[in-house]
Amino acid sequence: MLERFKVPERDRVYVAEAHVRAATEGIFRHSGISPEEAASSTDVLIKNDLRGVESHGVSNGLRRYVAEYSANKLNPTPEFKIERETKTTMTVDADGALGIHVGPWAMQQAIDKAKEFGMAAVAVKNSGHLAGCGYYAMMAAEQGMIGHCMTAGGSHQTVPPFGSKPVMGTNPIAWAAPARNMPPFLFDVATTQVANNKIGLARRIGADLEGGWITDLDGEPILDQIQPPDTGDYYLLHIGGTRENGSHKGFGLALMNEIICNELSGYGPGPVHGTPGGHFFQAYDIEAFTDIEKFKDDMDDLLKHIAEVPPTKEFDRVLYAGLMEDEDEKKRLKDGIPYHREVVEWFESYCAEAGIECNLR
Amino acid sequence: MLERFKVPERDRVYVAEAHVRAATEGIFRHSGISPEEAASSTDVLIKNDLRGVESHGVSNGLRRYVAEYSANKLNPTPEFKIERETKTTMTVDADGALGIHVGPWAMQQAIDKAKEFGMAAVAVKNSGHLAGCGYYAMMAAEQGMIGHCMTAGGSHQTVPPFGSKPVMGTNPIAWAAPARNMPPFLFDVATTQVANNKIGLARRIGADLEGGWITDLDGEPILDQIQPPDTGDYYLLHIGGTRENGSHKGFGLALMNEIICNELSGYGPGPVHGTPGGHFFQAYDIEAFTDIEKFKDDMDDLLKHIAEVPPTKEFDRVLYAGLMEDEDEKKRLKDGIPYHREVVEWFESYCAEAGIECNLR
Numbered sequence: 001m002l003e004r005f006k007v008p009e010r011d012r013v014y015v016a017e018a019h020v021r022a023a024t025e026g027i028f029r030h031s032g033i034s035p036e037e038a039a040s041s042t043d044v045l046i047k048n049d050l051r052g053v054e055s056h057g058v059s060n061g062l063r064r065y066v067a068e069y070s071a072n073k074l075n076p077t078p079e080f081k082i083e084r085e086t087k088t089t090m091t092v093d094a095d096g097a098l099g100i101h102v103g104p105w106a107m108q109q110a111i112d113k114a115k116e117f118g119m120a121a122v123a124v125k126n127s128g129h130l131a132g133c134g135y136y137a138m139m140a141a142e143q144g145m146i147g148h149c150m151t152a153g154g155s156h157q158t159v160p161p162f163g164s165k166p167v168m169g170t171n172p173i174a175w176a177a178p179a180r181n182m183p184p185f186l187f188d189v190a191t192t193q194v195a196n197n198k199i200g201l202a203r204r205i206g207a208d209l210e211g212g213w214i215t216d217l218d219g220e221p222i223l224d225q226i227q228p229p230d231t232g233d234y235y236l237l238h239i240g241g242t243r244e245n246g247s248h249k250g251f252g253l254a255l256m257n258e259i260i261c262n263e264l265s266g267y268g269p270g271p272v273h274g275t276p277g278g279h280f281f282q283a284y285d286i287e288a289f290t291d292i293e294k295f296k297d298d299m300d301d302l303l304k305h306i307a308e309v310p311p312t313k314e315f316d317r318v319l320y321a322g323l324m325e326d327e328d329e330k331k332r333l334k335d336g337i338p339y340h341r342e343v344v345e346w347f348e349s350y351c352a353e354a355g356i357e358c359n360l361r
Numbered sequence: 362m363l364e365r366f367k368v369p370e371r372d373r374v375y376v377a378e379a380h381v382r383a384a385t386e387g388i389f390r391h392s393g394i395s396p397e398e399a400a401s402s403t404d405v406l407i408k409n410d411l412r413g414v415e416s417h418g419v420s421n422g423l424r425r426y427v428a429e430y431s432a433n434k435l436n437p438t439p440e441f442k443i444e445r446e447t448k449t450t451m452t453v454d455a456d457g458a459l460g461i462h463v464g465p466w467a468m469q470q471a472i473d474k475a476k477e478f479g480m481a482a483v484a485v486k487n488s489g490h491l492a493g494c495g496y497y498a499m500m501a502a503e504q505g506m507i508g509h510c511m512t513a514g515g516s517h518q519t520v521p522p523f524g525s526k527p528v529m530g531t532n533p534i535a536w537a538a539p540a541r542n543m544p545p546f547l548f549d550v551a552t553t554q555v556a557n558n559k560i561g562l563a564r565r566i567g568a569d570l571e572g573g574w575i576t577d578l579d580g581e582p583i584l585d586q587i588q589p590p591d592t593g594d595y596y597l598l599h600i601g602g603t604r605e606n607g608s609h610k611g612f613g614l615a616l617m618n619e620i621i622c623n624e625l626s627g628y629g630p631g632p633v634h635g636t637p638g639g640h641f642f643q644a645y646d647i648e649a650f651t652d653i654e655k656f657k658d659d660m661d662d663l664l665k666h667i668a669e670v671p672p673t674k675e676f677d678r679v680l681y682a683g684l685m686e687d688e689d690e691k692k693r694l695k696d697g698i699p700y701h702r703e704v705v706e707w708f709e710s711y712c713a714e715a716g717i718e719c720n721l722r
Contacts, residue, residue: 084651086479088649089480117447118448118449118450120449121645146625160680162673162678163672175617177624187616193606220673245601245602251681252681255546255548256546259538264507264651271666284625286625288445288447288449289450290445290452290626291627295625298624301630301633302620302624305632306616306632309520312579319609321612
């Protein structure tokens, strides 16, 4: 994550992982979710926070989810309905479950099928926010597979190249693959210049946005560095930013995501219906293609080679996706997770009101 | 394709599709390839040219392939060896075949397996240039599937963000999906700002390169608009260009491609060994996930919605990947394919020398 998105030192409260995990589980249980499922939902958010993916941890997500449960927009006790199933595929209606609720279950279904048949995928519709895709891809990597996950996100947030009206969401994508000793590959990004959550994060911590990240409400790219506008006063640009700089590539990735998450799942086109998006979870069993021990050795050689590329003179080192996330996780497990004090205050006030045990300091 | 990459009107020779196809097949047969396989190899290049993907048609590729066959760097009569196979996966040693030789066969294997088991993928190693990935993805779309193809390309062409030395190739990716009446989705791009072939194309037609597309030999991004440097005097930047503009996303995609094409295939890390890359062909049977008739209707609604987004004031219309390719194909089937006269002259002189029938004008 770019430095500008990190919580400034003066506003940080370091919270032990176990404490924020316990408080978050308590909040989910209070929303009516079973203890086991509250724990698996919580794990998604806490792992994101541990890995430095603050934009998809408790800070941005939790109060929104709680509000959606309390307004009956999410179903805390869903029954997942399998609409179609083959040896390698499954299409699931999540019955209004939050994405982080159905996601770990759906990814495990794909992994189990891939173990038997080589590869498999599960498409999920009628479900809420997934909190990024990296967590699910990593579930597969932790079980000897290559994992792939996408979610079509919301609609009407991003404008296509040359367009004046928003069409899709940030449509994030992730892939993960294991190595032996090197930190695993974990590539987890929005197909926009920045995730929408990062705009809120930048607002909270007073950071500027780079030119070419967003448009005005006529779809004209804003090319100057600016303070984050308010929600509703901007649209997002796809990876690349402008057409000359390749935004058609980011847009094409986002559209591939939309087609697989919404059309292949049978959910129907998000841009047309203005619906939140479906999710897609896929696993490739490495052993079905090659010897997994050789694969892990090759991954170590590859990732070490990249991390050892000499940097250009202004920079310290070269990174690959997953390297810093792994370092963050180790550091945060030891030192605690740095949250903005305003987030900790929200936890404390919500828990006090709801009678949930909460001990974050 | 950006206007700057198109052959200038004054240098164009319009060649009927059947004529360039016949000459290309003759050239492949002359290199020792069987008539049937010469025809399927040719189809890849001609379809690329028809779809406006000049960078991966006969202009840039053919004389290189002919030279590689004649130097015994490519095997015109390969025996594909299946190294590992499951119900949904296959790992193939292509025995030194050109990519466009093994590619159509490998994609069809994936399609056939997906028809039976829902989804499937074929990983190929020990093979030459694939000429982009779009053709193969479209093979699946034409058979009621979503197609996905990648090739790890060459090595040592692109520098990672913050890096001073090149690591990977342009690592292109493609996905395709059918619609009913709208032109199909066909997303086919390099994970670099521009495909390397486009640098040669720009040189041939005297076009400038945009800032942020390439680096100097120290890996420093060149941010000014410049004339294309000579081969060997530059490295390519990943999608995004600079880190602030998201080049870590292009780099992550390229690395995902490397991992799946080279590590999952058992070929081994291209950046370490300096080898040309493996290929990956995948098909998802739409019917395994949802009703294909509904899928096609939803695709029409989606793609029509996007093509009808009102453009910003400087532009005529909004495009999705595959729309212009389809229009180009219809136009070029009628009017002929516009080649640079220098390309036509090469055909004529090569064919005259080799005694191959050639009637391009």
